[in-house]
Each structure stands twice: as C-alpha cells, then as structure tokens.
Amino acid sequence: MVRSKRALICLLIACLTLTAVSCSGPGETPEQVLAAYTAAINDRDYEAMYGMISQSSGVSKDDFIARNKNIYEGIGASNVTVTVKEKQGDTLNCQTSMDTRAGKLSFENTARLVQDGGTYKLVWDSHMIFPNLGDTDKVRVDTQKGERGSIFDRNGKLLAGLGYVYSVGFVPGKINESTRQADIEKAAGLLGMTVENIESKLSASWVRDDLFVPLKYISYSDSDTKDALLDIDGIRIGTEKDRVYPLGEAAAHLTGYIQSINAEELKEHAGQGYTATSKIGKIGLESLLEERIRAIDGCRIYIVDKDGKEKETLIERKMKNGENVTLTIDSTLQNKLYNKMKGDKGAAVVMDPKTGEVLALVSTPSYDPNDFILGVTEEKWAAYNDEATRPMYNRFKASFAPGSAFKPVTAAAGLTVGAFKATDDFGHSGTSWQKDSSWGDYRVTTLKEYRAAANVRNALVYSDNIYFAKAALKIGAGGLADSLKKAGFGEELPFEFGLTRSSFGSDLAFGSELDRADSGFGQGRVLVNPLHLASIYTAFSNGGDMLAPYLEKGKSRTVWKKDVFSDEAVSTVKNALINIVEDPNGTGHSARIPGVKLAGKTGTAEIKDSKEDTGGTELGWFVAFNADDSAKKKYLALAVVEDVKDRGGSHYVIPIVRSVF
Numbered sequence: 001m002v003r004s005k006r007a008l009i010c011l012l013i014a015c016l017t018l019t020a021v022s023c024s025g026p027g028e029t030p031e032q033v034l035a036a037y038t039a040a041i042n043d044r045d046y047e048a049m050y051g052m053i054s055q056s057s058g059v060s061k062d063d064f065i066a067r068n069k070n071i072y073e074g075i076g077a078s079n080v081t082v083t084v085k086e087k088q089g090d091t092l093n094c095q096t097s098m099d100t101r102a103g104k105l106s107f108e109n110t111a112r113l114v115q116d117g118g119t120y121k122l123v124w125d126s127h128m129i130f131p132n133l134g135d136t137d138k139v140r141v142d143t144q145k146g147e148r149g150s151i152f153d154r155n156g157k158l159l160a161g162l163g164y165v166y167s168v169g170f171v172p173g174k175i176n177e178s179t180r181q182a183d184i185e186k187a188a189g190l191l192g193m194t195v196e197n198i199e200s201k202l203s204a205s206w207v208r209d210d211l212f213v214p215l216k217y218i219s220y221s222d223s224d225t226k227d228a229l230l231d232i233d234g235i236r237i238g239t240e241k242d243r244v245y246p247l248g249e250a251a252a253h254l255t256g257y258i259q260s261i262n263a264e265e266l267k268e269h270a271g272q273g274y275t276a277t278s279k280i281g282k283i284g285l286e287s288l289l290e291e292r293i294r295a296i297d298g299c300r301i302y303i304v305d306k307d308g309k310e311k312e313t314l315i316e317r318k319m320k321n322g323e324n325v326t327l328t329i330d331s332t333l334q335n336k337l338y339n340k341m342k343g344d345k346g347a348a349v350v351m352d353p354k355t356g357e358v359l360a361l362v363s364t365p366s367y368d369p370n371d372f373i374l375g376v377t378e379e380k381w382a383a384y385n386d387e388a389t390r391p392m393y394n395r396f397k398a399s400f401a402p403g404s405a406f407k408p409v410t411a412a413a414g415l416t417v418g419a420f421k422a423t424d425d426f427g428h429s430g431t432s433w434q435k436d437s438s439w440g441d442y443r444v445t446t447l448k449e450y451r452a453a454a455n456v457r458n459a460l461v462y463s464d465n466i467y468f469a470k471a472a473l474k475i476g477a478g479g480l481a482d483s484l485k486k487a488g489f490g491e492e493l494p495f496e497f498g499l500t501r502s503s504f505g506s507d508l509a510f511g512s513e514l515d516r517a518d519s520g521f522g523q524g525r526v527l528v529n530p531l532h533l534a535s536i537y538t539a540f541s542n543g544g545d546m547l548a549p550y551l552e553k554g555k556s557r558t559v560w561k562k563d564v565f566s567d568e569a570v571s572t573v574k575n576a577l578i579n580i581v582e583d584p585n586g587t588g589h590s591a592r593i594p595g596v597k598l599a600g601k602t603g604t605a606e607i608k609d610s611k612e613d614t615g616g617t618e619l620g621w622f623v624a625f626n627a628d629d630s631a632k633k634k635y636l637a638l639a640v641v642e643d644v645k646d647r648g649g650s651h652y653v654i655p656i657v658r659s660v661f
Contacts, residue, residue: 030092030113031084033120038082041072053124054116064124071129071139075301076101076275082111090114101141101275102299102317107131130314136306139314146295148243149322151255151285153331154359154553160255160286161324163244164220165374166237168229172202173209175234183232190225191216192377212236217374220244243279243373247331249366250338253394254329256284257369273297273317282372283394285325285551288496293322326553328357333660337362337639340656346641347395349534349549350660353625353636355557356538356547358531360637360660365391399500399527400640404463404587404650405603405621406522408573409536410471411456413483415569416544419475422572425453426470433466435473435513442514444469444521450585460576463587463602465521472520477510480519484508487539487546487564493532494560496551502528522603534638537623539564540574540599541636577601578627590651591624591658597631598661600624602650620644622653624661635660 028036033052040048046065053064071077079099086093090113097106109131113120126133133139150161168191176183188195193216201213217240218225229235245255258279266274273296274280280294281287298319303311330350337348341364350360367384371377376384384392414420434443446465452458459467472480481504484490490508493499505525510516518524531549538547544567548560565573577599580586588600601623608616625636637660644652 028120030087030090030111030120033113033122034082034084034092034094034111037122038080041068041080042078044069044073052122054114054121056114056116057122057124059124067126068129074141075139079270082109090120099271100299100301100315101143102301102315103273104271105301105315107314130303132312133303134305137303137311138306139301139303142300142302144298144319146297146319147321148258148279148295149289149293149324151289151293152324152326153329153334154327154357155331156326157331158244158246159251159327159329159331160243160245160369162241163246164239165217165242165244166220166222166226167214167240168216168218168235168237169212169214170198170202170234171210171212171236172207172234174236179233183234187215187229187232187235190229191218192375192379212238217242219370219374245369245373247334247338248368248370249342250335250362251329251331252284252366252369253363253396254284254334254361255369256286256288257282257372258286259372284369285327285496289325293325295322296320327551328352328359328553329361329551330359333360334362336360336659337656338364338366340659341639341641342366344641345389345395345643346639346653347398347530348639348656349396349530349637351534351538351547351549351636352634353538353541353547354634356535356549357553358549358551359635361396361531361551363393363395363397365389367391395640396530397497397499399502399529399532400619401605401607402522402526402528402533403603403605403619403621404465404522405533405601405623405638406526406528407460407463407468407520407603408540408577408601409484409487410468410475410480410520411460411576412539412565412569412573413480413487414471414475415456415572416564416566417475417479417483419479420456420471422456422568423453425455426459426467428454429466431466433469435517439514444517456572457576457579460573460601461579461583461586468521469517470520472516473513475520477516480504480516481509486561487536488532488561493529493535494548494558495531499529499531500527502526502532522605530638530640533623534636535560536564537625537636537638540570540577541625541629541634543567544570574599574627581624587650588622588624588654591622591654593658593661596661597626597628598624599627600657602654604644604649616645617643618645618649620648620650620653622650622657624657626661637661 037049037052046068050061050064077098077100081097083095084092085095092111094109094111096109112123114123126135151159153159184195184198188198207213243258259282261274261278261280265280281290300316302313305311333350337360344364346364348362351358371380432443432445444466448462450462454467484504489502504519515524519526535546535549544563544565545559546561546564548558580588581592581598581600587602591600603621605619606616620641623638626634637657639653639656641653
C-alpha cells in the first residue's frame, strides 16, 4: 500500500498505543487504518487514501482523488480529527471534526472496514466524507465578503478604509509589436517592476489577446504615473476599490497597514475565521484594532443533489462587517507636523492638556502604507530598510534622553518634597562646577551666566544645568527616585500603543552621585518617552494631576497620576515656563506669538559614548502649551529631533512646535 510519511507514523503510534486490540494481517486494526486515513486527509495525500480503501468500493483512482480533493480543498478542510466512539464488529461509530472556511464543523459518522488481502481496508463511498452526501451529490461553498472597518479622524476624515486605486495592465492584442520591448521596459520602470516579471505575466497559460492582464495597482492620486502609462500602446487602466491610507506617510506609524496573512499568523489565529487569502493588520492601529475592525466573511457550506436542489446545510457563518473607529487625531495638525519634520529623524505629539486627547502623533522619517497595498518595489523596500534613516522605526514609541526639557520635572519634584523653596538662591558657580574633588576631572557645565538669583524661575529661564545638578543632589537619590516613580517612570503608559517605558536606570535607582547630578538636568541615565513627557507636562495645567493620553474619540478624561506635584510647585514652574517664552532672555523666546500666552521649555540632550566623548550628536526638544485657561483651543505640543548638533540645537525644534499654535 502507498503511505504518506505522516500516515505511517500515525500507524506506528497506533500500534504502540492500542495494545489492547489484536492486530490483523500485518499488524493493522480497523482503528489504526482509520487513523492513518485521517492523517492522509490532513496531508492532502489522496493517493495514500485510495490505497487504504477496499476494491469493493468500486471507485476508480482518478474519480476518488478528484472527488476528495475537490471537496476537502474546496471547503478548506484542515485539522481533521476522527474519534472512535463505539465499535460494532468491523464498523466504527465516529465523531469527526474539522476546521473549514465557515468555521469548525463536527458531525457523527460511521466507517466500515473489511479484510482485503489480509489487511483491513475501508469500504468507501461519499458517505465517508459527510453522512448525507450521496455519490451524485455535490458540496458547494457560498461566500459573502465582509468589509473591514474604517479608521477616521475626529472630524470624520478617512485615515484608513475603502477607497479607489488604479489597476494597470496590458491587453496583449493591443501591444505594438514593433515597439514591444521598449514599451514593456517603460512600463516596468514606471511601475517599479522588472521586464522579466511583466513578460512572465503576459506568457501565463490563461492569457489571450483580448484579455486584460493585470500588472500592478497604483495610487488613485498618482496622476503623473497614470498619464505616462496611458502613452504606452496596450496599457489599460481601470478603477478598483481597496484599502487606502489618505494621509500616506504623514500618519503611517499611527495607522500601520494590512497585508496578506502568513502561515505563522494563520496558525496563531486558527479557528477565528481567517483563511489563506485573508489580510490582517501587521503594525500600528491596523494591528492593535484588528479584533474590532476586521471583517468576518460570511460562508455557507451545503450539499445539493444532482439537480442542484439543496439537501443540507453543513455549516454556516454569518458575514460581519468590521467596526468603524473614530480617533481624536486632527488630520490638519498631523499633516502640518509631518511636513515640518519630514526631512528629520524625530517624533511629535499634540495633546489637549485639559482632556488628554491626542490630536497628532508623528514619527519621521516615514513610509507610505499604501505601498503595502499597491505593492512595494525592490527599490522602496531597500529604502524602507535603510539602517541610517530607519523609516519603519516608530520614534514616538521610543524613549530618549530629555535634556533640559526635563528640568521642570526636577524643579517640581524638589518643590513638592520640600528639598528647597522657589526663592532659594543656590549661588552662582560660573559656567563650570563640581561638588568637590571626589568628582575628579568631571565638572557640570552650562552655557550662559546670568546676574539674577540662582532660583527656580531664573534657572529655568536661563536653562542653568548647574542649578539643576545641585537641585538633584538636594532632593537626594531616594527622593528623586520616588518622585519619578510617582510620575510613572518604570510603568507602562496607559495608551492604545505599547510605548517604551521611561526610566532612570535599569533598576529604577540612581547609581553614583554623578549620575544623579546629571539626571537633574536631563542627562545621566534618564530616558523619557515623548508621550509620557507630554503627560507629565499636563500636570502643570491640571493642578498637579497627570492625565492619561488617549486616541479614541468617545473616551473620557482620565487622571493617570494624582497629585504628582504640589500646588506651589505647579504655580512656580508654570510661571517660569511662561517666562521662558515671554522673557527676551528665555531660551524659548523665539516661540512667542503675540496674543497667545504660551508656556514652554527647550531641551538639548548630548548623545555620546562617554563623558570624554566630544564627537557625539545632540537631540533637540521643545515642549509648549497654552498657559491661558480661557483660550478657545488648548494644545500641548512636543517635538524631539535627532542630530541637531550644529543646526541650532533645541532652537531648531521651536518652529516645529510653534506652528501648532
């Protein structure tokens, strides 16, 4: 007999485990033959199946293979299991179950076996497949396509959903043979395909001169490519519906994209209605919202007789459209920030500081999620995997050294725990300072001297590193660690996206005194996620309470961390942040907008391998929010940009944030 490898293994296991049943012939019992037959169904080994049926079944090999293949593969049968419930002589009463295109199908059936040449074999007819399936009956599958849910911005503008794309292809009979090679080369160049790939599609066995041979989809907005393609003889362009991302690169890391499901995902989601032709959210909100926005296709598997009359519905799954989701995102702000930053590596956040609504969430550089629907060319895929720019890397999920943007946190923490008062003058130390000789050659440096008292207000306005190093030492390692934990460091931010946790050391403890001093002004071991930093800054608009950011419209304002800072700390730091913008000496003065009361803080973080490293780069930050509670629209905007050294440091970032207001 012919046996698949899996069927033979199954037979061996059955022989080893069913020791209570006496073996007939070469050691096969009815149960063992049925187990091997079931294994062959799962392996799609129809020849092995035919080798296990009795000659008395009276069916030719070709007919047997065709019938079983058409039915099992037509319904998408997999994970077939047959459990023997009762044995009556050589007849086995069984419970059969299998996964199908319509879901899990279970039914009772019988299998009769006879001795054939000294070995048990199955007496086969169509009832072996389904109990009520006659030899002249057919199994049919009807499907109803469900529609994946759309994602909208706060104003109802589409971020991800059904839209139009162009389908481009050749009609072979319309190709000009005298210019064929040149025309195919031109089409290949415009579509990002190879000549060989196009020729392969044109030479498929089904192709005829009058048939449209699809090559690729292009964006509905790509009129230049469309017009250039229409100049080629034989090219035809049609309009089809597909998933589209109207903001493209501007919201790619937010929306993510869908693609065809792979084998690993199909296995992971077994029994959930996915098939080999399904598409699934890969990253971003398409993935995070998959369970809610995915469509479930309707499917009915049923039996009809030779006249087409329905006999029995075997299984049916109702079609279900995906849920539509509306975000708090404002497409206008999202686009504006992306266009301001698209040449840089960075991230930006805009929140409503009074509600926690996230109005924009940007990561640059970016990619076009439409490419994953239309087809990514080799050149684009290479660009997307560029290690230098990493356009696929989501920077708003990452954490960064905050530099001076962290100083308001140190100030507020110190005032809250009573380590110092707002009016305390720490004294001036020039532009270079160390606590004592135990620091060796290391000194804290700051850029600018000032004559005013070295207190909270002036230290923030002039962004005095030395003051905040002293402040951190006054707060103490335990006090500073407790303050940061109170502000959510080391915790997962309650947000739709999984974000990197903010930290100040692997064990949430400050190591050396130097680490603590450096951390006071946002260096050392402090790393902050941009959205988390924005959440901390909401405390200055909400009496010391930090709000949880949220992305889905309809959710309500939620305080994540209550009373993180005292009333005095909030008032003192907020007024200083206003002065940073309003005072001509303030580091954020260039953000000032007449008639708009802003509070803000710049930050430049040095990124280097060691304290002695002089060739490192810099991160630039700017955070700003409406300081006037009566303002009609309230924003808290933050941006961080990499590699701003020799480009103005944090001042390079100010215009990006200022544009929001």
